[in-house]
Amino acid sequence: MPDLAAPLIAWYRDAARDLPWRRPGFPAWGTLVSEFMLQQTPVARVVPHLEAWLARWPTPASLAEDPPAEAVRQWANLGYPRRALWLHRAATEIRDRHGGVVPRDVDALLALTGVGDYTARAVAVFAYGERHPVVDTNTRRVLARAVEGRSQPGAPSRRDLAAMAEILPPDDEAAATVNAAAMELGATVCTARAPRCDVCPLAATCAWRAAGFPDTGDGRRRQARYEGSDRQARGAVLKVLRDADHEVPLEAVMPDWPDPLQRDRAIDSLVSDGLVEASLGMLRLPGSVSPRRPRGA
DNA sequence: CATCCGTGGGC
DNA sequence: TGCCCAAGGAT
Structure with missing residues (x-):
């Protein structure tokens, strides 16, 4: 096999884009946040969100102090909002298990919520300079x-x-x-x-x-249609709650959605995922209000 | 291992 | 215009 490392290194020296997480001294926490955001979301959309996120929460502990609802709101329209919830959980785990310091060890990183094979190695390699294969x-x-x-x-x-x-x-x-x-x-x-x-x-x-650029078949599965999908319904529900600054009556959430059963299914699945809390006919983002202790409890 | 999970830009 | 694609991870 020909040597790929040398030409890649030489090319990268000249062609690498200037991205925030490549700046000298960029914190490991910033690398972790960027990798969460970059999971299935293009670089151009991530950059402004990353900078706003780190300005608000410069450390894992600072994020962990706020309720998950704030993370889901700040995530805005980046997509796949479970990542916001998982990042908040990971921040809590880092605070509780690692003294607030993003771990360096791949296995410790893998144990964090929302961190898989790619993200764990990306943080170990790009934030800490460890030697591992990083494959996206x-x-x-x-x-x-x-x-x-x-x-x-x-x-x-x-x-x-x-x-x-x-x-x-x-x-x-x-x-x-x-x-x-x-x-x-x-x-x-x-x-x-x-x-x-x-x-x-x-x-x-x-x-x-x-070999003459043969088409060897794409191996990739076609992405499911988005228009009319449950994912679209979930996204619409969550947008209503993000845009509201307080809890919302169940009947006020997308009353005109074309398929009421789909809307209800979306709400149930969001609750199941922990992205939405429901009680007494009201919906809210997780932890966005402190629950009142029942009388006599 | 296949499926599910958002959102927007480019062609 | 619809379809493809995007620094994945959990189940």
Whole structure:
């Protein structure tokens, strides 16, 4: 296998975008928040939200002090609001189990709510300089093309970590750069559609290019239609509660939604997820009011 | 392992 | 215009 590390490092030195989490001295907490936000949300949408979030909650403990409702509100329209709830839980876990310091150890990171294989290693590597393979969807596509000669990666697998580990140089800092460079290449050059092979540092040895760019089938499943979906209904319910500064009567939540059963199903699932609290016919974001102790309790 | 989970921009 | 896609994770 050709050496991918050297051309990736050289290319990254010139082509890396200037992003907040790449600034020197950026805190590990900021890296963790950015990785939560970047889970399935494009960089351009994340940047302003990240800066507002860190200005409001500069430490995990500061976030943990506020109720989850505030996290869900601040998350605004970033999408997948469970991530806001999970980030709040992770902040609480960091405060309670790690003295308020974002852990460095991959296993400790993996134990945090909402932190999986990607995020745990991204924090260990990019915030702390540890040497691990970091594999996201961009890296998987780059490896699928450059190494395997396929147009798209297969289903995500634990083997992806081993494949990435194989191309990492021994030095910690160089390994971190290769991890970042593979992601950056996939995000800006080796893109899902219309890859820019003319400026790719791996073009000379790319197996996919050498094979004549065969379409090896996309392996990816089509995303379910959003219009009319339960997800859309959930999003609409949550928006009503985010925009309200107090609890809302159940009957006032989307009274004109085309499918009342779907609306009720959305509310139930949000309650089940912990994103909404319901009692006495009222709905509110979690922890947004202090529950009154029943008389005589 | 397949499915579910938001939202918006680009083509 | 509809469809594709986006630094994943939990169940």
